[in-house]
Structures are given as C-alpha cells and as structure tokens.
Amino acid sequence: MAICLDCDREMLTAPSCVVSTLHLAGAPFPLTPYGRDGTSAPGGGRCGDCGVEPGGFHHLGCDLQQCPRCQRQLLSCGCPFDELGGAEEDGDVEPVVAVVSDGDSQLDELGHRRCPQCGSTSVIPIFYGRSNPAMEQLAAARQIELAGRSFGPDQPSNRCRDCEHAWSRQAS
16 A cells, blocks of 8 residues: 555545646646646556556656656656755756756756757657556657666666767766
8 A cells, every 4th residue: 555645545546646736946837637648558547657547646756757847757857846855955946948958968948858969859768667558658659768677877867869869967
C-alpha cells in the first residue's frame, strides 16, 4: 500500500491526486491531466506508475509526470517548485522567458530545451530505470528514450531527435 503524501489517498486506487498546479516563486504552473500529457497507458487504463485514472492528476513522484515548466520528467528535472522544496538558498528563480543557459543546453522562450550542437528544440528526455508499457509506447513514438537502470552524472539525460546528439545537463 502506497499513500500519497499530498492527497492522503492510496495511490493505486485513487482516481486522481489533488495537486493540479505547482508554483515557482508563487507563479502557477498547471499540471496536465494523465492521458492528455502523452503518457496514457495502452487501452486507456490507469497510469502504470502511480495508478491514477485517465483525466486525473499524477501523484507527485510519479515517474511519468511531466514538468509543467520544462516538459521533462518532473521527478528529475530540477525545476525548483515551491511544493518540491523551492529554490536554492539564494532564492533566485529565473523565469523561462528568454533563451537561458542550462548547463550544456539552452531553453528557448517557451521553456523548450535546445540542443547544444544544432540548436534544435526537437529534444527528448532519456529515462533511466524500470520501464512500463506506457513508457515503451512513448519510446516507440520517439517522445522519450529508454536507457539502462542506473543513472550517473556522466550519462546523457537528453537526446536531439534531429542530429542524434546526446548530452547530460549534469555534466560541466
């Protein structure tokens, strides 16, 4: 039995989590309901990770939850949402309104990740860990790339679909 810390419900049987919006320095970032976020399970069933029903909101910590700011995997994107602990000690949160540096990659004015090699925004996240049918479906559609079970700081976390360049935002 796994109880969501945010909605206090059993994750595998609750129709949805109550968290529908995250905040960054107070600014709202609405979450996309499961099934409308490109992660629906084959046959339209419950989420293969957190168990929410189609149309519901993923429980925070779900492997398939997409970040409403950068469109990457929320669990590992690093966006400092208030609900997830907020910004670093300096409190500076730079809004995504222009091309900003993100390690070796760039974000455009809409928050889409840019390839550091060719500048394309056709960038997909690379997921590490155990996959499920929904993730395999996304990988088949080239919306994500599935990799090994363990992730290290030198392993790539992004791949450009245009030039096939792979890089890690952790790498310096």
